[in-house]
Amino acid sequence: MAEVVLTGLGKAYGDGTRAVTDLNLEIRDGEFLVLVGPSGCGKTTALRMIAGLEQITGGTIHIGEKVVNDVPSRDRDVAMVFQSYALYPHLNVFDNIAFGLTLRKLPKTEIDHRVREVAEVLELTEHLGRLPRNLSGGQRQRVAMGRAIVRAPQAFLMDEPLSNLDAKLRVQMRAQIARIQREIGVTTVYVTHDQTEAMTLGDRVAVMRRGLLQQVGPPQELYDRPVNLFVAGFIGSPGMNLVSAKLSTDSDGRYWVSLGSDALLLPESVLHQRPQLQQYVGGDVVVGIRPEDMEDTALADAREGEILHSVADLVEAMGSDVLVHFPVDVPPVVTDDTRELAKDAGTDDLPGVKGKGTVLVGRFSPRTRIYEGQPVAAWVDTSRLHFFDPATGSSIW
Numbered sequence: 001m002a003e004v005v006l007t008g009l010g011k012a013y014g015d016g017t018r019a020v021t022d023l024n025l026e027i028r029d030g031e032f033l034v035l036v037g038p039s040g041c042g043k044t045t046a047l048r049m050i051a052g053l054e055q056i057t058g059g060t061i062h063i064g065e066k067v068v069n070d071v072p073s074r075d076r077d078v079a080m081v082f083q084s085y086a087l088y089p090h091l092n093v094f095d096n097i098a099f100g101l102t103l104r105k106l107p108k109t110e111i112d113h114r115v116r117e118v119a120e121v122l123e124l125t126e127h128l129g130r131l132p133r134n135l136s137g138g139q140r141q142r143v144a145m146g147r148a149i150v151r152a153p154q155a156f157l158m159d160e161p162l163s164n165l166d167a168k169l170r171v172q173m174r175a176q177i178a179r180i181q182r183e184i185g186v187t188t189v190y191v192t193h194d195q196t197e198a199m200t201l202g203d204r205v206a207v208m209r210r211g212l213l214q215q216v217g218p219p220q221e222l223y224d225r226p227v228n229l230f231v232a233g234f235i236g237s238p239g240m241n242l243v244s245a246k247l248s249t250d251s252d253g254r255y256w257v258s259l260g261s262d263a264l265l266l267p268e269s270v271l272h273q274r275p276q277l278q279q280y281v282g283g284d285v286v287v288g289i290r291p292e293d294m295e296d297t298a299l300a301d302a303r304e305g306e307i308l309h310s311v312a313d314l315v316e317a318m319g320s321d322v323l324v325h326f327p328v329d330v331p332p333v334v335t336d337d338t339r340e341l342a343k344d345a346g347t348d349d350l351p352g353v354k355g356k357g358t359v360l361v362g363r364f365s366p367r368t369r370i371y372e373g374q375p376v377a378a379w380v381d382t383s384r385l386h387f388f389d390p391a392t393g394s395s396i397w
């Protein structure tokens with residue numbers, strides 16, 4: 001087991017594409033770090049550089065005590081798990097897991113012991129004699145993991161290992177990977193574009209965009225204190241509502257944000273947490289409201305908060321909650337970040353933009369009785385609003 005430390009890591013391809021720029025990350029011994037970001041952000045390139053499968057064009061990679069910049073992949077003592085399981089079809093589960101150890105000519109009894117131990121952890125013991133074609137997708141993925149674990153490497157490097165599995169299996173395997181990693185405690189770098197996977201698996205999550213690290217921290221920190229519009233919109237599902245608003249004060253010194261025809265009074269706690277907000281009084285801010293920080297006013301407890309009024313545009317009953325979409329009369333937030341978020345979501349519409357208007361999504365209790373075309377009074381937990389600078393997209397603190 002070892003630390004993996006990336007210092008000023010960079011990769012420019014021959015055609016000038018800068019896939020990774022000045023990446024600094026310290027992955028602690030035994031830590032599970034997830035690299036996440038939209039397609040093309042450079043996460044796979046970063047992982048392949050750690051693995052030694054891609055030449056670096058700048059910076060340093062430490063694995064344990066050693067600088068491995070010039071160490072060939074096979075001598076780096078890391079194990080990769082890819083999205084394609086790449087099992088040997090003619091070998092049974094035992095021999096697939098044992099493959100690397102057999103190559104290294106370890107004594108037969110040791111191989112037997114290690115393979116059985118790993119099979120036990122992965123709940124594969126009863127399948128050891130089977131060929132890959134007679135296994136389910138999840139079992140094949142576990143065999144691929146077994147091959148990595150049995151080598152007892154200094155670090156695991158995983159590139160979207162669950163993306164070939166169906167949704168239900170992915171959730172099951174996610175839980176298993178988390179359990180196995182905790183049990184064996186090997187430093188793990190895990191690449192995914194799926195923010196839910198990142199949030200549920202990572203001790204810490206590193207969000208990348210266009211080759212640049214945006215923020216790294218525990219999942220809850222990314223959710224509660226995103227550094228910019230991009231991280232704010234990327235983390236969370238459905239994504240944070242982002243709207244243009246004006247900030248003002250009244251004669252009593254109270255702070256208001258106007259969202260179309262409604263104005264929300266800010267609790268004092270927000271100003272304490274975000275003293276920089278004072279500099280934006282009389283000007284524009286981008287306000288972020290997480291869908292889960294809204295509720296049908298009829299069902300909201302009498303806590304501090306304010307109300308937005310609209311008419312329901314779309315109501316999606318999810319069982320555990322109800323997503324209510326409603327328009328607000330404010331201009332959409334058009335920045336590089338929101339364009340990138342739209343691209344990642346596979347749509348031409350910017351987040352929260354429908355046609356010409358801005359549409360918010362509230363995650364309401366399943367007890368809500370709001371239907372499409374009916375009035376919405378959305379209670380907003382104003383103590384949990386997020387604020388961003390409209391020009392830079394940075395969080396205002």
Ligand code: ATP
Pocket residue numbers: 013014015017018019037038039040041042043044045046193
């Ligand atoms: P995905 O989730 O789609 O795999 P990613 O975040 O893992 O994306 P990378 O595969 O690391 O992204 O690619 C980062 C950037 O480098 C992209 O713009 C990609 O087009 C570019 N790139 C990757 N490989 C090469 C290459 N061999 N030559 C030139 N550009 C490349």
